[in-house]
Amino acid sequence: MDALRWLVDTVIEIYIILMIALAVMSWLVAFDVVNRRNRFVWSVGQFLQRVTEPVLRPLRRIVPNIGGMDLTPVIFVLLLLFVQKLLNQYVW
DSSP: OHHHHHHHHHHHHHHHHHHHHHHHHHHHHHTTSSOTTSHHHHHHHHHHHHHHHHHHHHHHHHSOOBTTBOOHHHHHHHHHHHHHHHIIIIIO
16 A cells, blocks of 8 residues: 555656646746747657646636636646645545
């Protein structure tokens, strides 16, 4: 059971890191700090989009943009943290 707990916790933490990386990447592109025409930047951006978009798309239908800002990554990170705490408290 410890191995399963470790696996679930690790997957949740990796997904949280990917969400934070997506947010930081979008800010860097928006403020023109990095150039999307750079092959490495484009590859990282595409990877982050492909990994996070399947879970963010349903949330984007529910949560509207507030002032032009997409808050779905923040909401999803909060949901992941909630699930992680819930699992640690009641299941494990």
